[in-house]
Amino acid sequence: MIDLHYWPTPNGKKVAIFLEETGTPYRLVPVNIQRGDQFKPEFLRINPNHRMPVIVDHAPSDGGAPLSVFESGAILFYLAEKTGQLWPQDQRRKYEVAQWVIWQMANQGPKLGEAGHFRRLGDREGDQSYALRRFGDEANRLYGVLNARLRDQRYLAGGSYSIADIISYPWTLGWKAQGQEIDEFKHVKRWFDEISARPAVQRGLAVGADLSTDTGKLPPEEQARIRKLLYNQRALPVPD
Template sequence: MALDSAHLNAGQQHQPEFAAMSPNHKIPLLVDSGQAIFESGAILIHLADKAGRLLPRDGAARSTVLQWLFLQVASVGPMLGQLWWFRHGAVAGPRNEQALERYGREVHRLYGVYEQRLASSAWLAGASYSIADIATWPWLASHHELGLDMAGYPAVSTWLERIAQRPATQRGMAQAKGE
């Protein structure tokens, strides 16, 4: 069952067949060899383990990747998503300045966390590009939509550009744009 925005707008994610695989009724959902895997972080871990790439098999290096992945999942996605919503999605009624201030402050704090990390590390989890970088890049690359001035985040800006230049990123972005 492939779902796109037309299917989602029609509510097909609430059909029993989909809900049995994704109890939160959300995408993404990956079905691999008959196993349904929901949630982006879980999908990335599954694919990295399966491929034997982008996530160390064990030890401290694996833990470091997972910590940075979970920071994206638990904080970056929700906070940047909320800021985006209150800037662009909430069109009914007056702008919620309190929400914009609260989420704006938290987004700046998070960019500061990443700035500090990337000022001393080429990649989020250390010396190697990983699923933590893959999961975080699209969110931090949305700074222009969030109205963030990147002058205070030179290490983040360099990291964003380095990932944007990766051939796989370019192919993925072209595919997402339908090119």
């Protein structure tokens, strides 16, 4: 059994989609990041980076103690290897997939996250025009990278659906909040629509839908508390 420590964000949805696509049994363990569950000692033991998602495999292939894995890219590599699904293992196709998984982790996720962050921030922290332009342009560039890749490839790593698609798709759901227009990228739009129609993707996106809260409907003081918890974090103290 796999425990999925989860909150319904793009990074969490990557893992839920994989588990649904492969029919892998799992147990959902909510990690309420708006309440600070990610800073609890029991969570820090499985992810010192205090971020979700994390998985704990209670039946690892080596037959040993439960094995925990954090970082969504590492989780998808682990699960794909464990299940033998959605990651071809012949050398050329394996690294075709791997490079796009790492592209997502190093480029798409961080930059689209920043684009959305500064657009949500507004003028609460002063003039954000440079940050909006910087990350808006980078988001646009990355959609262009996807568009060029998908012009003559059905999926990101070629002709077969893989963890490269699963890891990149959830971040494209927020194209409007990232200041982009998906119709400008017709090859991305074709790929996006095809993946959105997959039943397992729809099930994965529905996982934990009842957990999330629309922070825009919360009182201002509660919104401020959540922002303080989630943004501008500094190092956690290390016990002597």
